[in-house]
Amino acid sequence: MTTFKAYQVSRDGDAFTGAVVERSTEDLPAGELLIDVQFSSLNYKDALSATGNPGVTRNFPHTPGIDAAGLVVESSDAAFAPGDAVIVIGFDLGMGTSGGFAERIRVPAGWAVPLPAGFDLEGSMLLGTAGFTAALALDKLERAGGLTPAQGPVLVSGASGGVGSVAVALLAQLGYEVVAVSGKPEQQALLLQLGASTVLPREALLEGGDRPLLKETYAGAIDTVGGDMLFNAVRSLRYGGSLAACGLVASPQIPATVLPFILRHVNLLGVDSVQLPLAEKARIWNRLAADWQLGDRLEPLKTELTLDTIGAAIERIFQGRMVGRGVLRL
Numbered sequence: 001m002t003t004f005k006a007y008q009v010s011r012d013g014d015a016f017t018g019a020v021v022e023r024s025t026e027d028l029p030a031g032e033l034l035i036d037v038q039f040s041s042l043n044y045k046d047a048l049s050a051t052g053n054p055g056v057t058r059n060f061p062h063t064p065g066i067d068a069a070g071l072v073v074e075s076s077d078a079a080f081a082p083g084d085a086v087i088v089i090g091f092d093l094g095m096g097t098s099g100g101f102a103e104r105i106r107v108p109a110g111w112a113v114p115l116p117a118g119f120d121l122e123g124s125m126l127l128g129t130a131g132f133t134a135a136l137a138l139d140k141l142e143r144a145g146g147l148t149p150a151q152g153p154v155l156v157s158g159a160s161g162g163v164g165s166v167a168v169a170l171l172a173q174l175g176y177e178v179v180a181v182s183g184k185p186e187q188q189a190l191l192l193q194l195g196a197s198t199v200l201p202r203e204a205l206l207e208g209g210d211r212p213l214l215k216e217t218y219a220g221a222i223d224t225v226g227g228d229m230l231f232n233a234v235r236s237l238r239y240g241g242s243l244a245a246c247g248l249v250a251s252p253q254i255p256a257t258v259l260p261f262i263l264r265h266v267n268l269l270g271v272d273s274v275q276l277p278l279a280e281k282a283r284i285w286n287r288l289a290a291d292w293q294l295g296d297r298l299e300p301l302k303t304e305l306t307l308d309t310i311g312a313a314i315e316r317i318f319q320g321r322m323v324g325r326g327v328l329r330l
Contacts, residue, residue: 002026006102007307009050011060016052018311023063028106029097034074035086035107038121040100041067041128042305042326043162044249047317049094056095065100065328066093067128069121077109085115087285089129090274101310103330113282116289125327126298127288130162133273134170135284135292137163137222137244140269145220145242149175152219155233156180157205159196160187160323163224163246169194169297171222179218181205181229187323193300205229212259220244227251237266246271301325 002025009018025034049057049064057064072084080086091111093099098106115121127135141147147154154171158164159180171178172195180191183202191199208214209228214235221233224247231254234243245268260266273281288294301324305313316322 004103005307006063006098007065007310008061008063011052014052016050016060018050018314020307023102023104025104025106028104031106032075032077032109033072033080033086033107033112035068035070035088035105035112036073037068037070037100037103037105037330039069039125039330040065040328041125041130042310042313042317042322042328043067043129044317045129046094046099046101047314049099050314051318059096063098063102064094065102066090066095067125068093068100068105069115069124070330073104075109080109080112085121086112087115087124088112089132089281090276101307101328110278113278113285116286118293119285119289122327122329124285126302126325127166128162128325128327129273130325131166131298132281132284132288133246133271134163134167134222135288136273136276137167137246137271138170138174139284139287140271141220141222141242141244144269145244145267146240147220147242149177151241152238153177153179153197153217155205155218155221155236156196156224157221157229157233158182158224158247158249159191159199160184161224161249162325164222165191165194165301165324166298167222167224168196169294169301170292172196173294173297174292184320184323190300190323194297202229205232208232208235209255211235212257213263216264223247225250227253228255230254231256234260234266234268237264239264240266242267242269244269244271298325302327304329
């Protein structure tokens with residue numbers, strides 16, 4: 001295959017339009033691995049890339065897609081051979097480098113993780129960067145924050161989104177009591193199905209923002225939205241609790257004081273899946289394929305997409321109508 005199909009975004013002034021086009025492998029960037037992409041997934045960052053957010057993508061035309069899973073076609077690195085199944089997420093994929101919304105990508109070997117035993121390519125992209133980030137946040141809460149199910153409830157904000165919904169399912173499967181916060185009341189039944197013990201409206205986490213501390217309620221939290229909700233969750237942590245922050249869809253700013261940190265000994269932990277060293281990425285993927293295997297638990301979250309429908313799905317993200325995980329079948 002010297003040509004392949006891709007979803008390509010073009011720029012005309014301040015306008016950005018996407019279309020399915022035919023590209024040549026000769027136009028792909030340099031890299032040790034040429035990969036036949038079988039599946040990708042749709043993330044909020046992909047939507048930003050597709051609409052010209054300069055913090056994500058600056059050069060157009062461009063193929064978004066920060067996730068890809070597929071089979072190696074060509075390799076100049078001894079660690080990989082044609083036919084090897086691999087996962088690529090993060091680094092520069094789909095940002096400055098032609099991404100996974102295409103039948104082919106070419107990337108450095110240092111971006112690829114071998115598909116763990118017991119995992120399949122579609123399952124890895126049902127998780128994608130969003131699910132991986134949820135797992136990374138919980139891993140950090142347990143390793144750095146000492147969180148265990150016996151310590152009490154764990155809050156998840158933005159629970160109907162990609163990261164939040166997987167976080168709810170993973171926490172519940174591991175025996176945690178999960179309090180899910182969502183601005184979509186129509187998704188309450190889904191969140192309860194995923195394992196949430198309680199579902200709160202967004203407004204409940206915004207109350208009391210004028211107080212320095214709130215009632216000690218949560219042993220831990222995973223925040224995907226930022227802004228006032230993040231710091232209200234910090235104010236609600238029990239003594240010694242931790243919050244893992246991995247999103248800013250509401251705001252990158254937080255109305256913070258030092259009081260929760262010095263009076264309740266709490267921790268605010270940052271989570272990044274983009275530049276995470278490859279060995280750490282492999283460790284998290286292996287956990288998701290083994291002791292953190294979710295099986296069919298995420299099936300209610302899946303929306304299957306194609307190159308022809310990815311553009312409409314990107315629009316749904318900005319309209320606040322995208323729920324769960326969009327899996328792109330190439």
